[in-house]
Amino acid sequence: MTSPHIDSSALGSLAQTSPPDGRGREVVFDVTDLNVSYGGKLALKDVSLEIRKNFVTAFIGPSGCGKSTFIRCFNRMNDLIPGAKVDGTILYHGRDLYASGVDPVEVRRRIGMVFQKPNPFPKSIYDNIAFGPRVLGMKKGLDDRVERSLRAAALWDEVKDRLEDNALGLSGGQQQRLCIARALAVEPDVILMDEPASALDPISTSRIEDLIHELKSEYTIVIVTHNMQQAARVADMTAFFSVELREDLGGRHGILVEHDKTAKIFTNPSDRRTEDYVTGRFG
Template sequence: MTDEAPRLIERPVAAGDPSAAPGMPSEATDNGVVFRSEDVNVYYGSFRAVRDVSFDVPRNQIMALIGPSGCGKSTVLRCYNRMNDLIKDARVTGTITYRGTNLYDERVDPVEVRRRIGMVFQKPNPFPKSIYDNVAYGPRVAGQKKGLDDIVENSLRKAALWEEVSDRLKDSALGLSGGQQQRLCIARAIAVGPDVLLMDEPCSALDPIATARIEDLMQEIKQDYTIMIVTHNMQQAARVSDTTAFFTADIHSESDTRTGILVEVDTTQKIFSNPSDERTENYVTGRFG
């Protein structure tokens, strides 16, 4: 092994194809797997919040993480772009590789990880800036000066928002509806040229019409991005995802705490029609959760 730090090669900002970046592993070398997790544990101090999670995330698919509250779905999701690093006393053990690179190698820059692996949160969180400046923010921080107009337009088009806001790009993003704000946040994530989008309950604060638009959007953009979504909505998971991971929790009655565990991962069709584990069947049929 050399002493050279492993790099997540930066793709050109707002490039259309995740494989377009120089040095990006080809389909042949990544074997269709974007992430591989092996024996992942997440601790907050001495408390183990998630135990021994292992699964692969296929490229250009939508993977849903489902399970009852407190089973560690969001904690696991945050592992994939190292957002847990921002939580005091949090640590991750085990191995998570992204296209063959260990995300937690001490030489890997977490900022670069988050640029390649974007996050869309539960509640829309546009900056108190114009619509244009929200989308252009990431490229500007990365030093992009030319072509910002094209980046903004392309990102808004991919987020299915351009036709609704093209004549008011200088207006405050805070004046958009909730659903529009969430699509703006998706456009903002897309603008820095990610390979993966992580979505933590992106529709939980939206009405049914806005939810349907976000779900349609996910289907439209998965040809360009791998998407992981945490959702409590079983119907949503069944509608939008290709693969599903079901989590539950071991409850420690003496300390009133829970440790999340992965029960099974399979195609969404199998998880919802013929799961391998009785706990999964009980959850997807509404017997608990």
């Protein structure tokens, strides 16, 4: 099976280089029977999967299937939404993220997030990167930390001579890499990316994808994307979500259909619903 969304050359390269499913790697997130609701209305039902260290895991699926809801569970961003309720278990390195006594602020330091639209602070480039470390008391060697973060985000050479300029003056692609650098500055373990390139032009998108490849040697990365070409290019593992209609459960909600090696998801999926989606027959 070859999808019209994924060119055959990309699939050939993907199939040759895709790593094994990572069973020998450390499990970073172990999700069991996760349900998420908003105001009592079910949004995501019965999700169970594992995310392993130094892999890029992509979440794909049609709009409304719960991809963004799910990724926000990993750093407890749903806590900030009135009426949101998360049931089930998410273990992070074996510890329940939602247990009493777990500090959501510390969770968000360890599990950084980059959003769909670049959101730099209306401050200097330097102060954008230094903001998190300052809040957390990580003030020693701040200049070096800012430089390391900008280098890691492949932005240093472009901004090193204008660190005091307002970050809002950067291009869209530069702003998104700045937001990645800002996340890296507080030394996270995981980087969550919710459609990080959807608002960018193709050249900027390519730079973000190259950056993802570079960063996964140091970080575990989870990415939500509507772009299946992008999932095929950057992800080691892919999870396909879909929408289920159950009137007895209040209408539409998202479900996890399949989670496997990216090459398998796009060339030989186990579930017909996945095949229909990646071939363009659905969604």
